[in-house]
Amino acid sequence: GPKVLQIPSHQIIDMGQMVTLNCDPVSNHLYFYWYKQILGQQMEFLVNFYNGKVMEKSKLFKDQFSVERPDGSYFTLKIQPTALEDSAVYFCASSPGSHQNTLYFGAGTRLSVL
Amino acid sequence: QEKVQQSPESLIVPEGAMSSLNCTFSNSASQSIWWYQQHPGKGPEALISIFSNGNKKEGRLTVYLNRASLHVSLHIRDSQPSDSAVYLCAVNYNQGKLIFGQGTKLSIKP
Numbered sequence: 512g513p514k515v516l517q518i519p520s521h522q523i524i525d526m527g528q529m530v531t532l533n534c535d536p537v538s539n540h541l542y543f544y545w546y547k548q549i550l551g552q553q554m555e556f557l558v559n560f561y562n563g564k565v566m567e568k569s570k571l572f573k574d575q576f577s578v579e580r581p582d583g584s585y586f587t588l589k590i591q592p593t594a595l596e597d598s599a600v601y602f603c604a605s606s607p608g609s610h611q612n613t614l615y616f617g618a619g620t621r622l623s624v625l
Numbered sequence: 626q627e628k629v630q631q632s633p634e635s636l637i638v639p640e641g642a643m644s645s646l647n648c649t650f651s652n653s654a655s656q657s658i659w660w661y662q663q664h665p666g667k668g669p670e671a672l673i674s675i676f677s678n679g680n681k682k683e684g685r686l687t688v689y690l691n692r693a694s695l696h697v698s699l700h701i702r703d704s705q706p707s708d709s710a711v712y713l714c715a716v717n718y719n720q721g722k723l724i725f726g727q728g729t730k731l732s733i734k735p
Binding site for chain 2 (some may be wrong): 542544546552554559602606608612614615617618
């Protein structure tokens with residue numbers, strides 16, 4: 512089936528540093544998402560993105576977070592500066608449309624903030 | 626705040642038997658309800674979705690939705706060891722935003 516690729520699979524950084532998580536969505540998809548999953552807890556919605564703009568963001572999407580997809584390349588999640596509580600697995604997803612369309616998820620990037 | 630609760634937390638089923646998973650949600654204004662399968666170290670993969678009250682069958686999977694009771698269930702007929710995974714119930718409210726439950730860990734014993 513359609514594949515969403517996430518790079519890197521694991522990232523270790525020191526608290527206060529900047530990190531960029533990269534996502535290569537399915538090629539003809541128009542909607543993009545980031546979800547966060549802390550170990551042992553449920554997956555939580557962070558943000559969705561369409562036509563170059565954030566459509567909706569949750570309370571977890573702090574001011575230190577930003578997303579973009581410059582020139583149709585990677586869909587990125589940037590955290591600057593990082594905090595210890597940002598340690599989690601971040602999943603990217605994409606879908607062709609927003610209503611009743613399947614979301615396709617990547618394998619996740621495990622972020623460890625030390 | 627929309628909530629999704631799944632039960633049981635974990636389930637062990639003999640090979641060939643029926644696996645039954647449950648999910649309740651807090652808001653009947655939801656759009657579609659999805660079931661995702663997640664293997665260790667992988668992202669969730671969509672299995673089946675339902676929008677209207679009633680049931681929907683795809684292969685060995687049957688899902689039942691009752692919006693009045695805010696309940697949806699997934700049944701896997703003839704369960705196989707390869708079905709062992711975490712199953713996530715997810716409710717789609719708008720713009721593709723999914724609210725996930727905490728998951729049910731299903732183990733199929735040969």
